[in-house]
Amino acid sequence: KAGVTQTPRYLIKTRGQQVTLSCSPISGHRSVSWYQQTPGQGLQFLFEYFSETQRNKGNFPGRFSGRQFSNSRSEMNVSTLELGDSALYLCASKRTTGTGGQRETQYFGPGTRLLVL
């Protein structure tokens, strides 16, 4: 079974631009979560989508948004990029059928490395 895939793997943008990152979960997985990893803040939860609905959101500004499609694929968008948005963005999927999903394991993709100049 294929793992979580993320595209693109590397991206360079300039301040003020916007970017869209894509994540395809493991087949059969319906929950997709996004995390940001930076040297200063570590791994931080951005948001989680399940059945095309945002179910949980981390403490990030509104410039960070996401969505999930009917096939469970997810995209996240960052508008008006800032230098501090340079990070590794990781997507994770889990099977979960609804509530109680905390006990299940999230499987991560390889990430998208975003550099904002």
Place this chain on the structure above:
Amino acid sequence: AQKVTQAQTEISVVEKEDVTLDCVYETRDTTYYLFWYKQPPSGELVFLIRRNSFDEQNEISGRYSWNFQKSTSSFNFTITASQVVDSAVYFCALSEEAGGGNKLTFGTGTQLKVEL
């Protein structure tokens, strides 16, 4: 609020040495889940183990073993006879039953360097 502390920033060992990575967590929930992930230089987080708060049985899997102690809120990870391929950043993470969703709270990670 939940919190995960990995006090060891970096550990260097010589191949074949045993090494233990420490993890201490804080949570108000009575039901929670603990995880260890490994992040090699490629960046992908690789799942290693999951433990439920109601299951304190320790586990050994090959060269890996885990010691979960609720009394001290610790979930330590030991690699026996370390190898160069074990070099990576190791993250401990916590997920609570309450609050809904699938948020993982990660520690700051421990960089393990295994040298010949």
